Amino acid sequence: MKYDICVVGLGYIGLPTASVFATRGKQVYGLDVSEHIVNTINRGEIHIVEPDLDVLVRAAVGGGHLTAGLEPMPADVFIVAVPTPFHKGDGRPIPDLGYVESASRSIAPVVRDGTLVILESTSPIGTTEAMRDWIQDERSVQGLPPLEGVHYVHCPERILPGQMLRELVENDRICGGLSPEGAKRAHDLYRTFCVGEIHLTDARTAEMVKLTENASRDSQIAFANELSLICDKANIDVWSVIELANHHPRVTILNPGPGVGGHCIAVDPWFLVDAAPDCSPLMQTARKINDGKPDWVIQKVKSHAERFTRAKVACLGLAFKANVDDLRESPSLQIAEALADLGTVDLIVCEPNIECLPDTLQQSHVTLTSTEEAIAAADIVLLLVDHREFGDVDRSLLHNRIIIDTRGLWR
Numbered sequence: 001m002k003y004d005i006c007v008v009g010l011g012y013i014g015l016p017t018a019s020v021f022a023t024r025g026k027q028v029y030g031l032d033v034s035e036h037i038v039n040t041i042n043r044g045e046i047h048i049v050e051p052d053l054d055v056l057v058r059a060a061v062g063g064g065h066l067t068a069g070l071e072p073m074p075a076d077v078f079i080v081a082v083p084t085p086f087h088k089g090d091g092r093p094i095p096d097l098g099y100v101e102s103a104s105r106s107i108a109p110v111v112r113d114g115t116l117v118i119l120e121s122t123s124p125i126g127t128t129e130a131m132r133d134w135i136q137d138e139r140s141v142q143g144l145p146p147l148e149g150v151h152y153v154h155c156p157e158r159i160l161p162g163q164m165l166r167e168l169v170e171n172d173r174i175c176g177g178l179s180p181e182g183a184k185r186a187h188d189l190y191r192t193f194c195v196g197e198i199h200l201t202d203a204r205t206a207e208m209v210k211l212t213e214n215a216s217r218d219s220q221i222a223f224a225n226e227l228s229l230i231c232d233k234a235n236i237d238v239w240s241v242i243e244l245a246n247h248h249p250r251v252t253i254l255n256p257g258p259g260v261g262g263h264c265i266a267v268d269p270w271f272l273v274d275a276a277p278d279c280s281p282l283m284q285t286a287r288k289i290n291d292g293k294p295d296w297v298i299q300k301v302k303s304h305a306e307r308f309t310r311a312k313v314a315c316l317g318l319a320f321k322a323n324v325d326d327l328r329e330s331p332s333l334q335i336a337e338a339l340a341d342l343g344t345v346d347l348i349v350c351e352p353n354i355e356c357l358p359d360t361l362q363q364s365h366v367t368l369t370s371t372e373e374a375i376a377a378a379d380i381v382l383l384l385v386d387h388r389e390f391g392d393v394d395r396s397l398l399h400n401r402i403i404i405d406t407r408g409l410w411r
């Protein structure tokens with residue numbers, strides 16, 4: 001069977017994208033390396049948490065428009081949506097394009113002349129060209145003829161976890177082609193469901209734009225985090241300062257927190273830094289400020305804990321941000337693990353979006369409880385994530401406890 005679209009990588013971006021196309025009548029094949037993910041999707045179920053995604057996937061698979069598999073299949077369009085992490089190493093983090101390379105090589109034998117190949121993964125500058133080269137190289141390795149008239153385009157995803165399905169449809173998009181015709185064809189494809197504006201450009205500009213968006217947010221959060229340290233020293237409420245400063249017509253300051261997590265904001269600035277290390281001191285400093293915030297929170301807890309023989313610390317929230325279950329690259333989890341490792345405090349954790357604690361915390365005999373139980377048992381209440389449930393907490397429960405509110409939720 002020849003499909004309209006083959007989506008490579010059925011994760012947080014690939015699965016919603018494949019499902020939206022499928023529910024708009026496209027015949028979609030989802031390619032993934034995980035048998036578990038493929039089987040789950042073919043049953044019409046999902047392996048990630050995102051509001052309403054279950055309903056969409058069930059409709060896409062049930063309607064016969066979405067099939068998942070482990071083997072690449074021919075299609076008119078390929079959309080690559082695989083992770084682009086970085087290597088941490090000893091020095092500066094450097095981009096790891098291993099997943100994009102293996103996805104490109106895996107589809108190389110089934111790409112046909114005239115096909116449209118789209119890279120959606122957030123990528124360092126030049127990755128769309130590298131994708132083209134990997135596909136051509138793999139074909140030559142396999143003794144297949146070189147491809148003619150294939151169009152390569154970078155269309156970065158820009159959707160926010162927690163509201164992906166709405167943003168997928170409503171956000172503006174950028175289509176950056178290695179050829180203008182490719183960008184135009186990508187534009188026509190996304191028009192299937194996208195009601196936002198679709199802007200055409202070249203691939204390198206599109207790569208740079210996406211990285212710029214996330215690096216800009218990281219720098220703005222770093223500014224807020226730096227303010228929170230200054231205000232703490234000066235004994236001033238940072239949230240009042242920000243709220244009042246934001247009344248100025250040309251000032252919009254973001255919110256401080258316990259650090260910056262997730263797979264995007266804390267990663268993407270490094271792709272820009274890697275492209276020009278000598279030209280990016282601001283972005284590098286922003287990364288250091290945000291990466292340093294968890295340690296600052298840990299020191300705060302430790303200094304308060306000194307007055308107890310063995311303080312009971314309630315950590316509220318482990319996710320990387322509000323109202324999601326995603327613990328990946330979460331500063332809150334990092335803080336909870338470090339506090340558990342201290343061995344000098346008793347840790348109680350509450351995370352309403354998960355059923356059981358990650359192994360690292362289970363090994364340290366940390367308990368997962370309800371919000372009320374955690375607060376009732378605590379000497380120190382450490383609020384790490386501004387989950388809806390924590391905002392609803394009866395404030396009288398907090399009396400006579402030391403409160404460290406890293407998000408300003410209870411001010």
Ligand code: SAJ
Binds near residue numbers: 157213221320
């Ligand atoms: N955070 C703060 N203070 C703030 C805002 C966020 O501390 O004022 C923290 C959050 O708690 C979290 C981290 O920053 O730990 C990132 O959260 P986020 O909501 O800013 O962003 P992500 O990582 O969920 O999604 C971002 C989005 N990018 C931008 O808003 C520029 C999204 O649109 C992208 O599609 C996504 O990255 C991506 O995949 O690149």
